[in-house]
Amino acid sequence: MTERIFAPLPPAGGGAFARSNWGRAWLKALEDTALDGAQVKAGRRLARTGAVGAVSVRPGRITAVVHDVRADVVVQRLSDADWERLLGLVADRAGHLAALLDRDVPPGLAEDAAASGVELLPGIGDVEPECGCGAWDHCAHTAALCHQVARLLDQDPFVLLLLRGRGEEEILAALRTAGPSTAGVPAREAFALRALTPPLPPLPDGPPPAPAPLPSLTGTEPAPPAGLDAAALEFLAAAAAELARRLLAEAPDAPDLTLRQDTARLAAMAPPAPVTERLARAHGCAPDELARAARAWTHGGPAALAALEDAWSPAEPERLDAELSSALAESPGDGRPRREGNRWHLDGSAELRYGRDGRWWAVRDGELAGPGERDAAVALGLLMT
Structure with missing residues (x-):
């Protein structure tokens, strides 16, 4: 049997006790089931003060100690047939599946489930108390426990699915077996399905091989749709x-x-x-x-x-001037270069350019003559060939 234990929550401040749709629906089920509204209010006050201990959540039951009294709340579990319909609904709708994989239960799931005949949210009679104080209806202890569970549902809506009979891992395992179809699914939702796929194998040692030839899209049957540039x-x-x-x-x-x-x-x-x-x-x-x-x-x-494209001003132009002059002294010709920023204009259409990567680049007629070189003399040699 799946069971989750939640540590005691700190005292709650003022304002609404539940923020999520699931937490509010849970509290509404409590209010609709309890005969004494005063006990519900007393339980809310107890929960706000931090009087609820660790909460055990398992299929069909929640348990906690409230003010030294054991309190239990029994929740109606879904039948196997209901679970089959619910999981089939999720597997066929990538939006619901993407939300579940993101640890969220979308509000629309409850409506879609109800349309399929599965009541996911608890209703009247689905939240029944069993308290050590002897009360036959909801008392302050069980009401406090229900309010604490509403806070847990704000943090993790899977708590409700566990109460209804199945835990998170069991649900995801069933969805993997169902093998959802991604035909016609938006890319964002299809990407969320990656959690259902097995992990990729480790990368091989050494550099990756060259890509294999891709299949041709031209001359295939059926022909590519009109407007597609194959x-x-x-x-x-x-x-x-x-x-x-x-x-x-x-x-x-x-x-x-x-x-x-x-x-x-x-x-x-x-x-x-x-x-x-x-x-x-x-x-x-x-x-x-x-x-x-x-x-x-x-x-x-x-x-x-x-x-090729950037023009900028190096921080040490004098040092670069000296380096280029030394390289020119070893080369034929007596032209004096004219510098503009990072570019030194030589005879005719020849240039040497100093890149931000610390390399010299030879340029002729506006075209790079070869790769960048650390040595200006080597780059200059590319212009002599």
Whole structure:
């Protein structure tokens, strides 16, 4: 038999005793069942003062010691047939299932259950007292216990399901067996179903392999629906697989990409021409500008793209001037570079740029000539080839 023990709660302040729909419904069942309203009020005062000890909750019964008196409240349990209907309802409605997995019992569940013939919320006659004081009706002790349970329902609505006959693990196990369908389910609710799936296997040792070839969406039966760009979808699937491989290989060092960076990354994967045109339109740039960014990406990812596009002022320009002058002294030509921020203009259309990553980047005709280099002389050599 499933049983949960809840430690005594601290005294309650003023205001409403129950905040949740479930707690208020529970207290209404008490008020509808008790014949003496004065005893209900006396029990509320006892509960507010912290007179209720640890509460035992198990299917069909709650128990606690209130002012040295054992108090029990018996709750009508649902039949197996009722539970079968209730769990079938939950399994077929992803919204209810998502809420249960988030340790919440949605108010709509009670209404939907009632429509299916299952009364989840207790009604008149479903909350019966058994008290050591000898009272035959609800007394201050059992009323105090019921008020304490209302506070527990505010914290964990699964308490009501346990009282009705089944615990949380038993319910989730039954839902796993039911195998809920996710067809037509919103993404947020479908994601909540992950708690019903077995854990993923551990990652293998070593770097992840290259993604396997994806199945083609063109020339398939049935044909893709009208308006779906199958080639673009195939490309995005391949790009997502490659990004996942990179994240697995580099995490947690893999940086988050900006929209501009991710656009350049996608363009660098040589997508079909229509996809490239859509990327350029979405980012608001000309196709040749996107192509230049994509070629830069192949030389060094985010750092290379920043070297191509960012203009900024280094903190130690004199030191960088001296480093570049030393590199130029070892190279043919006698041109004196002209500096603008992090860019040194050499002869013609050649430049050296200093990146925020501490590397020198060679640029010719507005294009990166190769990867970044720590040594200015090596970067300068890329312009001589």
